[in-house]
Amino acid sequence: xxxxxxxxxxxxxxxxxxxxxxxxxxxxxxxxxxxxxxxxxxxxxxxxxxxxxxxxxxxxxxxxxxxxxxxxxxxxxxxxxxxxxxxxxxxxx
Amino acid sequence: xxxxxxxxxxxxxxxxxxxxxxxxxxxxxxxxxxxxxxxxxxxxxxxxxxxxxxxxxxxxxxxxxxxxxxxxxxxxxxxxxxxxxxxxxxxxxxxxxxxxxxxxxxxxxxxxxxxxxxxxxxxxxxxxxxxxxxxxxxxxxxxxxxxxxxxxxxxxxxxxxxxxxxxxxxxxxxxxxxxxxxxxxxxxxxxxxxxxxxxxxxxxxxxxxxxxxxxxxxxxxxxxxxxxxxxxxxxxxxxxxxxxxxxxxxxxxxxxxxxxxxxxxxxxxxxxxxxxxxxxxxxxxxxxxxxxxxxxxxxxxxxxxxxxxxxxxxxxxxxxxxxxxxxxxxxxxxxxxxxxxxxxxxxxxx
Amino acid sequence: xxxxxxxxxxxxxxxxxxxxxxxxxxxxxxxxxxxxxxxxxxxxxxxxxxxxxxxxxxxxxxxxxxxxxxxxxxxxxxxxxxxxxxxxxxxxxxxxxxxxxxxxxxxxxxxxxxxxxxxxxxxxxxxxxxxxxxxxxxxxxxxxxxxxxxxxxxxxxxxxxxxxxxxxxxxxxxxxxxxxxxxxxxxxxxxxxxxxxxxxxxxxxxxxxxxxxxxxxxxxxxxxxxxxxxxxxxxxxxxxxxxxxxxxxxxxx
Numbered sequence: 001x002x003x004x005x006x007x008x009x010x011x012x013x014x015x016x017x018x019x020x021x022x023x024x025x026x027x028x029x030x031x032x033x034x035x036x037x038x039x040x041x042x043x044x045x046x047x048x049x050x051x052x053x054x055x056x057x058x059x060x061x062x063x064x065x066x067x068x069x070x071x072x073x074x075x076x077x078x079x080x081x082x083x084x085x086x087x088x089x090x091x092x093x
Numbered sequence: 094x095x096x097x098x099x100x101x102x103x104x105x106x107x108x109x110x111x112x113x114x115x116x117x118x119x120x121x122x123x124x125x126x127x128x129x130x131x132x133x134x135x136x137x138x139x140x141x142x143x144x145x146x147x148x149x150x151x152x153x154x155x156x157x158x159x160x161x162x163x164x165x166x167x168x169x170x171x172x173x174x175x176x177x178x179x180x181x182x183x184x185x186x187x188x189x190x191x192x193x194x195x196x197x198x199x200x201x202x203x204x205x206x207x208x209x210x211x212x213x214x215x216x217x218x219x220x221x222x223x224x225x226x227x228x229x230x231x232x233x234x235x236x237x238x239x240x241x242x243x244x245x246x247x248x249x250x251x252x253x254x255x256x257x258x259x260x261x262x263x264x265x266x267x268x269x270x271x272x273x274x275x276x277x278x279x280x281x282x283x284x285x286x287x288x289x290x291x292x293x294x295x296x297x298x299x300x301x302x303x304x305x306x307x308x309x310x311x312x313x314x315x316x317x318x319x320x321x322x323x324x325x326x327x328x329x330x331x332x333x334x335x336x337x338x339x340x341x342x343x344x345x346x347x348x349x350x351x352x353x354x355x356x357x358x359x360x361x362x363x364x365x366x367x368x369x370x371x372x373x374x375x376x377x378x379x380x381x382x383x384x385x386x387x388x389x390x391x392x393x394x395x396x397x398x399x400x401x402x403x404x405x406x407x408x409x410x411x412x413x414x415x416x417x418x419x420x421x422x423x424x425x426x427x428x429x430x431x432x433x434x435x436x437x438x439x440x441x442x443x
Numbered sequence: 444x445x446x447x448x449x450x451x452x453x454x455x456x457x458x459x460x461x462x463x464x465x466x467x468x469x470x471x472x473x474x475x476x477x478x479x480x481x482x483x484x485x486x487x488x489x490x491x492x493x494x495x496x497x498x499x500x501x502x503x504x505x506x507x508x509x510x511x512x513x514x515x516x517x518x519x520x521x522x523x524x525x526x527x528x529x530x531x532x533x534x535x536x537x538x539x540x541x542x543x544x545x546x547x548x549x550x551x552x553x554x555x556x557x558x559x560x561x562x563x564x565x566x567x568x569x570x571x572x573x574x575x576x577x578x579x580x581x582x583x584x585x586x587x588x589x590x591x592x593x594x595x596x597x598x599x600x601x602x603x604x605x606x607x608x609x610x611x612x613x614x615x616x617x618x619x620x621x622x623x624x625x626x627x628x629x630x631x632x633x634x635x636x637x638x639x640x641x642x643x644x645x646x647x648x649x650x651x652x653x654x655x656x657x658x659x660x661x662x663x664x665x666x667x668x669x670x671x672x673x674x675x676x677x678x679x680x681x682x683x684x685x686x687x688x689x690x691x692x693x694x695x696x
Binding site for chain 2: 495521
């Protein structure tokens with residue numbers, strides 16, 4: 001299995017964003033913060049409606065598990081992953 | 094076309110099917126049980142839907158669903174069941190849905206009895222449920238008229254996108270008279286606004302207008318429709334009215350008795366006539382642009398339509414009232430006496 | 444966004460891209476998404492007609508790209524019956540809260556079930572009346588404080604909580620009855636499968652399909668959303684057992 005390309009990223013390259021948050025839809029409910037396994041989500045600055053919008057503190061530690069998107073009642077989270085390398089074995093998620 | 098002897102309730106059902114009704118929802122209640130029973134036998138044969146609902150509340154809501162899906166839908170009931178339907182009727186008016194509902198009126202209030210009455214006049218004309226509601230109300234007086242008014246009912250319902258109520262009573266429902274049935278028509282296709290599955294922009298049928306300005310706009314539009322109806326859809330019969338010194342106002346079964354009474358007193362030299370509203374709403378105010386010496390209203394109630402007659406006359410003349418309640422139908426003799434008393438000016442106590 | 448990245452999650456096609464009006468942390472949003480995903484994966488959007496009920500979800504028709512009729516409080520199963528009977532090849536679903544379905548609408552849901560209507564019922568149970576400000580619901584738990592049980596629900600005065608899917612599962616006309624919760628990612632996956640199965644009961648012409656989904660009401664429970672989730676897990680799941688109570692499909696999904 002080839003290593004995730006990110007592991008080969010040279011120092012100084014920003015890791016690709018795996019979690020995209022629609023800031024103006026977020027209501028700061030915190031459900032995603034509570035379910036994130038590596039605990040890399042945190043409520044932060046207020047949006048136009050006065051809600052504390054969630055942000056990802058460390059995209060590099062995200063595994064695209066989608067727990068956040070699953071629990072988000074606003075459908076405000078899109079989860080991405082890097083494309084799989086061709087030789088990845090079947091059944092790898 | 095063949096003339097056939099039919100019971101009022103059954104003629105109502107058959108006429109509805111011939112008028113393109115393809116969905117019937119009802120609940121057993123005397124004196125209209127023959128309607129759901131007839132529909133159970135015949136609606137499936139016509140390719141339509143029959144459901145005995147669990148209550149009149151459910152029935153009118155099934156009508157809402159079917160009508161919203163673009164199908165000619167009908168429910169029937171009697172007075173206590175009509176009370177239950179008024180919630181659903183209000184929603185249908187707010188959502189601008191057509192339908193036909195027949196109320197085969199019986200003695201009330203409460204459980205009352207199963208004898209014929211006209212005690213729901215206020216209920217059907219003042220407003221069909223909460224809000225600024227109105228639906229056209231048709232009042233047949235013979236079984237043939239039930240049959241003749243049925244296609245009219247569905248057309249008016251669709252033209253104005255409102256419920257049409259057929260205000261009958263237990264006698265009309267139970268009596269048997271010869272009728273000529275019309276040829277069946279093909280039901281029209283679903284209108285554009287019907288919820289048949291969104292290919293394109295979805296359709297929403299709702300009576301919710303949360304912002305007061307929006308609800309006001311919606312009601313003003315309803316009021317415009319009501320005004321159109323008042324101007325265009327008044328229906329009545331004038332019987333021996335042109336030279337009448339005393340005009341008797343009656344509808345439905347009461348009008349049958351009055352017709353006989355008018356003939357009796359005419360034979361005795363009293364110039365009586367009848368104005369028979371066929372639409373209870375819009376009330377046929379045009380028919381009251383006359384000036385006989387006396388007006389007399391005859392109803393099977395404690396006096397409900399009499400208020401509309403007084404309003405229509407705007408205080409121009411006094412209006413007498415003769416009524417029987419509890420399911421009692423007055424005889425032509427009684428009504429003749431009442432007419433004669435009205436002419437003499439004694440006034441009539443009820 | 445890097446153009447190499449692949450979407451793992453996406454907004455369902457049937458869910459309109461507009462803000463939802465629900466309170467922060469309200470699970471209606473999750474359930475709306477599950478229903479939209481089911482509609483998409485079954486490919487039925489253009490022939491689906493929803494029936495909105497009365498409760499916080501009264502404006503659901505703004506959020507789905509499907510035809511909708513608005514029903515009076517409790518009457519959605521009757522309205523759905525009217526639609527389905529005249530359009531039997533369309534897919535008809537209702538979306539109802541615990542007041543709508545288990546209080547004022549008990550006759551309508553029971554008889555739609557008795558008739559085996561081929562409709563799908565999404566029943567959102569958060570044990571309280573949300574829209575009207577937090578009164579007792581038929582599913583309010585004993586001792587629970589609401590605005591009409593300010594001293595806690597007293598079973599002697601107000602009865603105990605009603606377990607609805609158990610009642611309905613006993614009716615022959617019900618082809619699928621399940622209860623899940625939406626209080627964790629794993630439960631949400633199970634809930635989605637239950638919602639799909641409830642639609643399949645209709646598509647396979649087997650009978651009525653109902654999914655009861657245990658939900659939260661942070662504002663009226665007076666708990667922050669995350670604590671409301673925990674409260675639901677700790678108190679509602681024991682009172683309203685999860686699982687598939689009835690499934691006539693011959694395969695438990």
